Amino acid sequence: MHPSLTNAERQIGLGLAVGLALLGLAMAAMARDGAMAVHGAIALALGLGLVFRLGGALYDAAPAGPDRAARYDDAPTRFGITMTLAWAMIGMGAGIWVAALLYWPEGTPPWPATSFGRLRPVHTTGIIFGFGGNALIATSFWVLQRTARARLADAISPWVVLIGYNLFCTWAVTGYLMGSTQSKEYAEAEWYADLWLVVVWVIYFALYLRTLARRAEPHIYVANWYYMAFILVVAMLHIVNNIALPVSLAGAKSYTVWAGVQDAMIQWWYGHNAVAFFLTAGFLGMLYYFLPVRSGRPIWSYRLSILSFWGIVFFYIWVGSHHLHYTALPYWVQTLGMTFSVMLLVPSWASAGNAIATLNGAWGRVRDDATLRFMFVAAVFYGLSTFEGSFLAIRPVNSLSHYTDWTVGHVHSGTLGWVAMIIFGAIYTIVPQLAGREAMAWPKAVEWHFWLAVLGTLVYVIAMWNAGITQGLMWRTYDANGALSYSFLQSVQAMAPYYLLRTIGGLMFLTGAAICALNCRATLRAATARDLRNDRPLAAQPAE
Amino acid sequence: MRNPSDPRALPGADPHTGNRLVDPVTGYDTTGHDWGGIRELNTPFPRIAVIALLLTFLYSVITWILLPAWPTGNDYTRGLLGLDQGRMARDGYQAVDATRQGWLAGFSDPDFAALASDDLLMAQAMPAAARLFADNCAACHGDAGAGGPGFPALNDADWLWGGAPETVAETIALGINATDNSRFAEMAAFDWLEPAERQALVDHVVALPQGTAATDSPGAVLFADNCAACHGDGGTGGLMTGAPSLADGAVIYGQDAAAVRTTLRHGRRGVMPGWSGRLSGTEINLLALYVATLPEAAP
């Protein structure tokens, strides 16, 4: 980190690190329960680590001032990608472990932190926020600078955002291991972590706007619309869903202010739009940059981009109630959720179609370049999973699929097939450039990764479709005499082969991701000092 | 105001020449912007997207008209069909329930002997009973009714409260030691006995099922004095007090010395939930007959 900072910036950084250490110390000292004390200690350790790192480098040679402004600030992106890959290992590892536990339940050691219920949110948070979030932040810096042709507005806030964000993820995940959770799906982290994330997010947003204000092209590129929607709406959702009253300022425990049916609606307004604005909007931003760059083609239709962007932003927010069909949520809200989900299909497919049509004229490259193929497959799975989503949102269909592994299959066709694939495509585009190389260190390994990922996804998703539909049918099937045909336990037993297959599919996917991590390490180690000529910011010229 | 027909005024046109870059592959012009190398085409709006949007909107409007949909402050639009989720659920439940009344209603009749000999009826009913048993009873009594430690077997001929279907039905409906009006079965703690006396009893009880118990040992005497009232002379049970026969293997908690010692030291008061609120009377009768078929099903 310090090589990219000037001496003055290192001093500011040092001050912030001391502040973080003090915050951690205060938390650890005041805490009346284990989770908060451990989290204080983690913050303290992180703060101290940064103090040593920056303090030790205070008087090292600083980067030449004026020259720096003529380059993009890619050090944070590099760090973000490292964290993305680290969280991929953690999150997918936890995913495989919980998948295995369902096939092999005796495998749980008598140690609470390894039990299914505690590790499942470690998987979801670790993978969505750790893996997905770091990828979004890292690529957003990359994309923002290049589409604005301007360097990031300042050198410190990107680090504050990334380090602060990773502290949030660490707090969240270690909290669940210790049993500290708000139990709101995808928002399980406790109140102080929630607050911390708000602070980080405000800094992120400010940095984004400040950099955007320096852009060279008066128009803001579509990718940035999506990144902005991601940042803004996630902030809105996060704040409203997480409003909670702590039992004590010195303890981790809090109670959400929402109760019962209103809580359910707010939770899924959040939960669905975590999908929409975290797992979709942000990644569409990624797609809109890396696909044209890698394929060398212009975006197929600017007008279609407008339709899909506003369609997604406007429609998505209505559909959370499709998670609550036939529940105690009033019927009228379910109807709205269902109908908007169906309308949502149009902008969703418009963006998938726009991406695929962009490849017109570059199909040869798709065939030859595994990186571009990752992006193509991502767009296809994006189309598939949104179609599936709109289908599942129809009440009668949902009566079969809800509560079953069909939902899990849908989730992973979206997350493995779309989110993870587009991340890998972006990583394979960025990493060689970070290393000043034409290609990854082991180009063949990219090919291996691609096939492992596709195969793993298919095995996982097809197994879960079968599992879910079987389950749903077994729960509701009546025999000719009007009696339910199967007991619940029979449906549990029927899942065994699918749970095994899913674990195998997940293992393939993780193997691919591990190859990617090693490949990235090898590539970055084999960095050349070559500077890519035309990848530079333009002279600062405010656009607005 | 600029002239709208002026090509230079068009989005993305070069302000001087009015020209835009044309993509050689598709033949469309670009919007003229350049974001670090990325361009976009000015491809006209695909008609199909608009049609699809209209179609899905039409679907939505129709749905909104028919179903409850839009909030209006303190109320919401009910929809022309006047549907209510709760009422639909109750109607739906009534409908499936009606499909089985043809045969199920027969089980409201407490003439169990007649029911059990009606092969056709039993053939219709037993799959339903098996599912009810699996979802409600198997957790304790095992899926074949073989029981387990703390939970009696139902597939043998030994009964705590009697094996006649009437009695079984009553046991299921009331439960045992669950509420104030369930059957009451308590094995008092004999912690007031001397340890040596308890040991003698343990030896005696452990010997009972093996048929090696003496009739005049100190244990036997203690047993006759303290236990036979509930467990019957010689521990043969059958008194319908909820006390099991100790002379055969069909006990609840086990007949090794340790289990018997625990029983004597702390007493026992097994609990079986009452099912009358959860299951209907006909379903309970059905289960009573199902329980009677368990021995045959057992291997």
Added chain:
Amino acid sequence: MVLRLHYNLEKLSMGLVGAIILAASVGGIVEIAPLFTIDETVEIPADLRVLTPLELAGREIYMREGCYACHSQMVRSLADEIDRYGPYSLASESAYDHPMLWGSKRTGPDLARVGGKYSDPWQVAHLIDPRAVVPASIMPAYPWLMRPLDTAGLPGALATLARLGLPYDAAMIAGAKADALAQSRPDGPGIQGFQDRHGDRPALRAFDGDPGRLTEMDALVAYLQSLGTQTAAASALLEEARHEP
């Protein structure tokens, strides 16, 4: 025309920000706000009771262990669910739940009506080792639940919930720790006080089988046994639909 408008909007970052916020707010407001203003959304029945301190402690453990990841607590209004689990769930049944635990996945069965379905010893045996009682079960074992229950946080927890509008009064808050202990000791001295504060509906039992020790198991089993018993409204509604010749 619209295109032109957008063409200009794209040049203003704050314009985009405002437009995004506007577009992304409508749906949430229209769907969420009326849930607070339409009376029939939640009709609190007269017999609805709050959880006792011990049951609340059990609910915390339920959340801590992530039981909600596998178990729903929401019987949907569908005939087959009513058939399998019992009356469909009403909004009022979770009106006091901060947060709700409706769940989104049924790896295990729904638990909304599990209160009273099994005995305490079964619950204990099942939680310590599910496969000891249900050989085909894939539920994890929770042997560590036999450790002592920490009741120190209960008064604060009740007080916080009271501030959020739950009917916990000052006496309940002050007596929270004593009441947690009393509920698990059917022959103990605290019964009278417990019933004065919480009435005679909550079960008073040595849930884990040992009245001498207050364990996490006591709390969790007390909570499980309370599920579906806080109000009779749902079963009353369904009663009329049952065929009982």
